Amino acid sequence: MRVWLYVVVVVVGGAVLPTTYATANDHNIGELDNLIQNDPASLWLSDVTLLVPHPQQLCAYIRCQEPILKTECPDGSYYREGVAQFGCCGACVQFQPEGEPCTGSVDPRYGGGYVELVASIAAQPQTGNVLQSMWCDYSLYCNENNTCQIDTKDEGCVYVQRQYDLAKSDGNYTSYRDDYRWRPDCTLDGKYAAKQCKGVGEEERCICVDPDGNRLFGDAFKIQTELYSTMNCACSRRVWERKAAGDLTVTLHCAANGNYEALQCEDGWCYCMDPNTTIPYDVRLPENSVKHLLCYNETLMGEQYLRRCGSQLAAHTELYEVMENRGVKGNPDPLVNCDLDGSFAGYQRDQVSAYCYDKYMKDQLSTSIDGTGCQCVRDKQFFAENNIAKSVLCSFNSGEYQDIQVLGETMAWCVDEDGVRSGPLVYQTYEESLNCDKATECQAGTNDSCDDVCEECPPDAYVLYNS
Template identity: 30%
Template sequence: MFRILILSFFQLFIVSFQNSQQNPCKSIFGCISRFECAKDEYWAPAASLGGCCPGCVRGLGLNVMGCDGENPCAPGLVCGTGEICRINPANCLSTNHVPQQVHWKPACDSAGQFHPKQCRGDRLQGRCFCYSATGERIFGWDWRGKANDMTCACSRVRSNLEANGRTDVTLHCAPNGNFEKLQCDSGVCWCANPATGEPWPKVPIVSQALWKKLPCYKRSLHGDQYLRQCESESFAQKLMRSKFAIHGQRNVTHTDTVCDYDGSYGRYEIQRGIAYCTWRDGERITPFQTSSLKLSSMNCNCARDQKIFAAAGIDMVLLCEGNGNYKTLQDRNGELFCVDRDGFEVASQVSSDTECGQYMFA
């Protein structure tokens, strides 16, 4: 019964992840990787040789009118109201239509989705991050020089599960977005391949009550309970809110603890209408905070990077907003430039009234 449950789980999510990473065109050789498209054409990763090689395709450009079934928009655009081609932010190829002075384009697959791992910067201080298929940064990162084995498979699976309505996912991801070796979810536990999440061959999948019997269990590492402190707090809060709701008490103020995919404390906590940036141990990163009403625009990337860079012995030269995000307009010895949400430069030599948002790909 347990094996049936877990295999069904993998069929829905892990197998689909692996399929997205496999190359169905591996027998095709000789793709031309660099070429210039005509003025009325646009580059697409699957435009030639039956979708196996990149090429140029025709399509209407950004803000061009007249799109319809016979006159499609270029890859990365969608036909919007008034039959005008607009940016499709969920399509990775939309970044081909975003003006960028400092050239960087995310890695896209043939369907226009974002690859799970996106890398920025050089191999010394550059970093790789995990992304959803639609371009949202999700849990998981590593320094670029150490990211060869980084797949982001666990982060992608958890993100997909939560997007499909699961609120009780207990998969544990490593800091780089791969799977931890010991996994429990939906009442069963198994030893997992870190790169894919697949169960170890010839090792049984067991009920959660028997998780300590698995060969990948180590008492010094996993302790006596699978859920970690942040997860236990979060589940207790959800249970408390549910009980209050059952008794009709919906206006009670609760602390909202958010956990990362490795079970550590998430980027923020909400208490009495204020959202505070937090570190992995749950401590607030002062002075970064904002109203919970503005939570959707708060990512705390800059606040957390201050601690990450300090631990690595790297000087943090960029400035943060009060809510813990990176200031999009930065000053380098009097020269103004724009950075994105991850702190990477996307436009240089701009003016003080520049709208940096025009250079952001997502």
Template identity: 35%
Template sequence: MLLLPLILFLLVGSGIGQQCQIATKCVTDYAEDQCWVTEQLVPNSHIFNCCPSCQVTSGETPPVTGCKPPYNCLPDGSYGPVQCKGDMFTGRCFCSDGNGNRIFGQMWRTDASQMTCACSRRRAEMEVSEKRSVTLHCTRSGDYEPLQCDNGMCWCAEPKTGQPTAGPVPESDMRQLPCYSTSKVGSQYLRRCESLVHAIAKIQQEQQDHGTNFLGNPVTFCDYDGSYGPYQITNGIAYCTGLDGEILGSWQVVSSEMTGMNCNCARDTIMYFPERGMTVTETCQPNGNYMPNQNVGNVFYCVDSDGYPTTDLLDQWPPGGCSNIISNSK
């Protein structure tokens, strides 16, 4: 299917509703049999309502649990995209999904006045609703990068809102976009980690097609900016890793016991706090998470998964430790 480069309109009832607001090409004719069992083909549903896509028709997104102060809450009771913790010296703001779960994107609190997390929130929502790998690129603060590509199409985006400013065009023509930069993007949109994930997936598919399943295949996770995620799995061991995929310190755990692993403490200790000229004073667990029970000499306190206190300074830890307090905090 090829859409001519002009503004398209679609009749809606007795009126005319604008559907495709910018020039575009749709390079692939989708067919119903290309959609998953739980999806159906929906016309004018992708790339600013210009192109068809497969949309989920069954299955539900996680329910909104209800946001309460002191969290930043939206009028519908969901969590705001930006959630801040700590004081103005060591405090940070993190991107959050609608249920208050931390997602990619953070800034130091003193620098976060213009933080929106619009890109991180949108990408997280798309990954849940569309059940596919999304390749929108977000900045470290959760905003949109100027050049965006997804599902074979590329366009320019306004960093704070994600609104398109040029395009979309097929990914092969991304160099024609005014937001394309050879020095920043290079010859391909996908970055090293993302390219590796695609290569591994292709190898695994070929192995399955030939009736083999090699358990030693590495498992790579990428963050929303295309860098390596906080942990990677090699030979059954999950290691905390930096943005370049290199192993951080000695934080590791066997992959069968990595449930809840986030490496927040490991990354803060090696990366984020040193960048700020500061030092992490809290203790990490062997898997790179923050130890919930913290103490300095005879002073005791509890921290959440981001390392911020959830109690006042105590003479002793609460009965049963800090686990009950942690489970009731985001």
């Protein structure tokens, strides 16, 4: 049995003395608190004056020994610091689901937060270290009837999760029709996790996204074993955060999968970064001494940290800032687009036209008249270089994927911007019945749209119907 310490302050002869007491059971601290507040005579001699301090003052005397690790909270609960034992210790917290009574919401969009989370705890746990809060879970708000309710206008990560689970539970998910749908990973605050994986089986592709689910640099196919298995997108997300805060001079180098590269240099100083733990190691050295760092690799780095595209971009940014400081109006748009690994991005444009190039700006892969991007032609080049037998259809006026892909005269399907199947497999005779916009809505959580992805298609129109 664990023992929790409770501290009171006793005034003796004008001196204030802290006194430490042990509770009989860590789950009965609430009862002890009530006893001290309402019936101190049962605990103390009558000639001793009791002063009950603010609960936070107790934390210096309480030792937390959680029976559950932060990473071991049960499904549907979140680890929170400062919610147990007078707000001194961490615990797993379960929030109210849809339809349950509530006093507020943990979601900041609906007036929630963390300052008063302790006050929302209904009771101390009877077993384990899981507390029940009277606040609604993320993407739920506490309505005028004090009941947790879904925000039907919410289109965030948790909403998509919930709609996916709802379709699975109420029978509206049909495996031969809806197998392309994927359940996003969400952070504790209901945003999209940096890494998202989508696609069926060996078609799976993981990508990096911002908190709203928008695409960032970094991806890996399942066949790219090492990139796929170690992918965390920490570098891509960090660069996004800094640029969103107005830092336009970020020189972090990210690997192809969005992870940190081992060697990083910023503002003339270089250091080593563990790509997996994202923890820096070794010493920081001036860039001209970078060869002495443990992570330095002459083959990968060459003579300087910034690569060709990164060097051009840094020079443009520096020139623009100098001109701006001198009151000269310059063009803020760089002449090149760079990826976060320092190479050239696929999409490049001049004053007249737009084109798709390889990462070395050596081979022109296609024109990009409508300026939507170059993912398809870049992927096509990757498949060819790695002897992967995969045929893809790119849009005529850009380097992006055509909405509908076909396999000979056999089958057809919708794909998203990453070439991942985003609709059901149907026989090609039903190709014109495919509505890829409805497929996008279905994946985004509009379950009613799932019935209209293949309009008026009978079950045998789907390739997987009899499989």
